[in-house]
Amino acid sequence: LNAAPGRAPRQRVRFLPAPAGGDGVATGLVATRVPMLADHPLVRGPRFRRLKIGAGHRLDVKASGVFVLGVGHGNKLLTDLYNCHLTKVYTVSGLFGKATDDFSDMGKLIEKTTFDHITREKLERILAVIQGTNHKALLMHSNIDMKTQEAYELAVKGLIRPMGKSPPIITAIRCLQFALPEFQLEIHCLHETQQYLRKIVHEIGLELKSSAVCTQVRRIRDGVFTLDDALLRTHWNLQSIQNAIRECQLKVQIELEKTLG
């Protein structure tokens, strides 16, 4: 970063004596623009000594996916984005037939159960119920008085959302793939942790009178940032980071204006 051409040094108007005529006669002063000495690279030193990097929503060790970082001014934008309370989307893969202590397949085995009675229809029924109860929790934690006309209008448009602290809420959940014993769900949620998602998988297994563990949690969207905007490990270099920041700037600004006004 420091090797890149920096800002041009500031100019200052100084009154310098004009180049001498030849005789040494006192001549007038000429105003010229001269680069300031204080801005000389040798005086100033390297432009960037430290970078302030902040992290967005947490992603734990066993999970993968989009992880948002902010650089410099981006940290302030990160706090604003956090206050927008936008939903995140995860793809969660699970496996029927096992129950472990930490709800993932790397944990200590607690119990094994049969799962041949599970059908896609039963799973979808359970998912519909989860969605229904979470929708109710969404309305309840949003701290809006249900008796007002504004609450009714927001509920019709589906814009009611908790704008403060709340327990984890799932706004939408659906089954992407179902091939016994594996299944994959797409979950849209707010204020959650990845361990909570694994717990949900475990509870789905219990509701279906069997047991389930979570094999993979992958975040595919975090507010406005999707998988397409994310940089792979091979792209962690200055050029790609600068391009990514430039592309996302507009999206972030629009979203912030829309939500926070």
Place this chain on the structure above:
Amino acid sequence: KMAAAVRGALRRLWRPPAARRGLAKSAGPRSVRQLREAEEAAPVFQYAGKAAKRKDRVFVWGFCYSGALGIPSFVKPDAGWKKPRRIQSTPYRLETEEKISSAACGYGFTLLSSSTTDITKVWGMGLNKDSQLGFQRSIRDRTKGYEYVLEPSPIPLPLEKPQQTRVLQVSCGRAHSLILTDSEGVFTMGNNSYGQCGRQVVEDETYSESHLIHQLKEFDSRVVQVVCGQDHSLFRTKKGAVYACGWGADGQTGLGHYNITSVPTKLRGDIAGVNIIQVSSYGDCCLAVSDEGEVFGWGNSEYLQLASVTETTQVNVPRHLPFKIGKIKEAACGGTGNVVLTEEGNVFVWGYGILGKGPNLIETAEPEMIPPSLFGWSDFNPDIRVAHVRCGLSQFAALTNRGELFVWGKNLRGCLGTGRMEDQYFPWRVTIPGEVVDVACGVDHMVGMVKSFT
């Protein structure tokens, strides 16, 4: 010499290997292979087999003191220190012996019926001051009957073929009830001061502790639906005709006069010759839906229920309601508001009271649609549709095709089942552990018939 002594001591301490005890190896971290083997060797539990059936359950909620919820411990607690529960604000499971196929909530009492061929087909609980639950013999005094029935108690019906006849449907009004069977007509019991039981009014008749259950058989064809209004009864036959009897001061009998009728008489007016496929009533207003999706109404119109066709507040002849909202599939009448469901799955409300479109809509004469997004419809779930609508006295209920129950209206004594005591101005989900198949709404309590998830 010291070294030799030490060496000698050491030699004595050294024990031969054969006498060494085999101590267990310490349990270090298990290798991957050991973990895998342990996992494969673990026993497999089976909680549900492939042929596991979904169970049918009944949930009740609302006002408990009348005994209409059927759980005695709410009114008379088992332990002395417990206090009786006045309101059950969330759904509570009611254990029943048989699978309940039809339920109806009256004004302080409930009837449950099962389509079994056993002797006991109908159970009742709640208020019995007018023998609306039949004669419930008291255990303490064999000559007297119970005034309040706290548990679902069998109602003995005078059937000719008790082991063949099946009970199809039950319905409850303010102080009377109707039971529809498949081959033996309609049985009526309870208060008959306005002829609502379909028999002649007897002056000064005492209705409490009465053994009388009247049977009605003379209709033009088999009766397929019975509906109780507050003090009148409606019968719908297979041929599409509607019969009525009972109190008529608001024209709810639809027979062209405002007197009481004690014999079920066929309705004429705009429904003469029309094949009616559904009738509904709960208060003093009645609605009927024809097979072509047209809706007809008669009865009380003080709350603008029929104001779209007439300015009068009582309509005693069925009138066609010309609504341009699409083909209507189902209608339900409440005390002051009405709701219809169209073929596309849209819900329309009109009348007076909390209609479900926010606190600003208090009364309207023309039907207003409730946006489907309030029932869970969204871009993520575009297939959600409302399948049934039901009405209580001042509350509404809607069932979606996913088995979710939405309620709205006045929350009288916790009848909505939301867990809160406030009125609900737009449809709100009721959390029930199961897929709701049907719901019956009463004045201050509700009964839901639910299938378990797995």
